Amino acid sequence: MAGADDRVPVLRVRGVTKTFPGVVANRDVDFDLRPGEVHCLLGENGAGKSTLVNVVFGLYQPDAGEILVRGEPVRFRSSSDAIAAGIGMVHQHFQLIPVFTVAENVVLGTETRKGLVLDLDHTRDRLRDIATEYGIEVDPDARVEDLSVGEQQRVELVKALYREAEILILDEPTAVLTPGEVDEFFGVVRNLVAQGKSIVFITHKLREVLAVADRITVLRGGRVVGTQDVEGATQQSLANLMVGRDVVFEIAKGPAEPGAAVLRVTDLGVFDDRGVETVHDFSVEVRAGEILGVAGVEGNGQRELVEAIAGMRTPHAGRIEIDGHDTTHKSPRDVARLGVGHVPEDRNKHGVIGAFSIADNLVLNEYYRTPYARRLLRNDRAIDARAHELVEAFDIRTPGIDVPVDNLSGGNQQKVIIARELSGDPKLLIVAQPTRGLDVGSIEFIHRRIIEMRDRGVAVLLVSAELDEILTLADRVGVLYRGELVGEFDRAEATRERLGLLMASGRVDAAAPA
């Protein structure tokens, strides 16, 4: 490593400050990227990681400070300036056109023409070269919409390489991948570095940092709180640095004391919006006082399963029973009135109405009942009183209960939902992706609350794509693979490897302990 230090950094950020009205997103940030290294930018949501890379990529203009590429000061007025300087970025949300082929997507914006006709031969050749050089295989003529998420990400990478990027910025690249794909992706990253590329890797997942980084820079509240080599760093030390206090990873959790079955699902079949059967022959039981964790890569029927149980989607086969009542064809309100809390996977689409106040959102499914309503009239006093009570009890950080939920951070938005769904004294709690995109502090808080509910005898169905979350919370674990439950065992038998295999292949034999 010492030898590398003498070389000029390929990218250097000096004293960058960027403010938005009312917020300082980056304050006096220093950051340097050495040639051929993977440099992780670590921080919680809102720590300023995205702002920083957007400044580097020319999407934002810094208020102060400068950027040097290979020792030369540069001023990027737009992302095309950055691309011209050899910087490539893979966004968290892919910038691809689904109906175009890989080659068409790659060439977009730099098209070569033969007369009036788009000439893709040259592009195909280049893609083949890139494939051999970096080991990133993509079929140039495949349509992007037919590719898996992991493959689409490779297209994004190839796009940057096609434009001869020397510096690659990867924004939360693993968020959409399965554990197996993540390992594969790390291989690609290693390969790129071996070929002389330099990589800025943005993440908030500590495990990944330790697996892939050469050096780490931690951001907190818009400032750099530390830059260090990966040697000597531990998950604990990084987490403490990131959050600014001691983080507890292990949440105290006694053994489950399960009671009678509260949720009983038999041979369930559910169609998705396109009429494809995404849940198939699914049976499960969740008992009072236990947490059943359903692991699985997203898109294996989780959404339809949860919606069917919550009454938002009508199953075409099978039976759902909650607390002894048949709810197969019941409406969301009927299901909720049986004592079911539902934390939906899509916070902003289903969980809250962003433009409404915190108070309104806290009674979103109770607004028609006493004391929040007297016949047809809203009782604003009772609604406000409830809001004050829940804001206090669930530690929702807000200037007031009349603030639109949109103005809250993701963690606090989720707390609003958790507060609403957990406070109704439920018998069954359906929790889907409860901590997606949240900071460490909020995750810890929400996990504690879920375990508290379990200990009070609530049956909890936890659906999550985060293996860590499943392993932390669940008493029993099942894996959802292509709409079927392919494995179900006690937490003690559920190892990361076993679940990972089941999630990736759905095969039990492959998952059998060696």
Added chain:
Amino acid sequence: MTDTTETTRERSGAHRFLDAYFAAAPVLVPVYAILLAFVVGGMIILAIGDNPFEAYWALVRGMFGSTDRIAASLGRSTPFIGAALAVAFAFRAGLFNIGAEGQLLVGATVAAWVGTFSFLDDFPALIAAPLVLTAGVVGGGIYGGIPGFLKTRTGAHEVIVTIMLNNIAVLYVRWLVSSQDPVILRDTNASVPRTEPLPDPARLPELVDSTPPLHLGFIVMLLLCVFVWFVLQRTTTGFEVRSVGTNPHAARYAGMNANRTIVLVMVLAGSFAGLAGAGEIAGTSGFLSPGVFVAIGFDSIAIALLARANPFAIVPAAILWGSMLTGAGLMQQETGLSIDVVRIVQALVLLFVAADVIVRTLFRVRRKASDALETTQLSTGWGSAT
């Protein structure tokens, strides 16, 4: 370095002023849009070869130049308030009600028909007039309910359905009123096609005898604004309406019945327009003649947009609209400019309200987070899956 950044957090006096200024942004955009429309309209007048200041001065005097003219302006504005409420209320539920035109006409027709019942003559005004207005409410409500029902049952988009229903209403009502064989609603004693005049007890009293008169319907419309506001803000039904309009997915998740809300909203919206139509029959003309309410429903879309679907803001917006139409006459008299100039200015107002980026850029009005409420509601019409 730290010092300079710290200062950005302090709230200077200028900063506070800017905050207050931005907080007013939802009001400022329509105000600027009107201003800008008059400026561009002035340039058009200039291009024609007339003096815009003289023309506008005549227009303003035509609008508010005397008590009589003020009353006429308010009278003219009256049906716009009800019809704009029909559009705005549907907006709040995420629905584009383009059908105020037809709903108003059907309401007016049913009111005119009920008004011809001979027994009304013997009723006191306290019963006869409300009866006629109720007839309008029912007629408009049913006609508004049809697109709501079709949307929830078949997925037919309310924009298409309401546009088509407008045509059906206009042509059908023309036939009802003009047909001589058979005679349906036509007053055979009259030389022009129209319905029989309402008996006196069924007429709404005039507050000012201007042309058009300012009648009690204006007060009814003001009360209707309060009613709509009350429903939206203070009732559980209004909460459902706003939820479905802002985020139908979350509304459904929360156990609200979006379909029921959609039908209810369309029935209510139609009844507002129907009430406006009935009010005109009972308050202004006393009878229905074909073509008399042309474009009121369409102008109301512009008024509802200008008012950003706020029931109280609809009052000034409708008054602006009605009074400009009233004042246009004097402008034409004094300067020889066509009344169409006023229509052009109105069209420009709508253009600048709809394309508010122009106004925001020109006057540097920043978009606030809370503005998103209005924007989503006014732009989810097409293709929103409910």
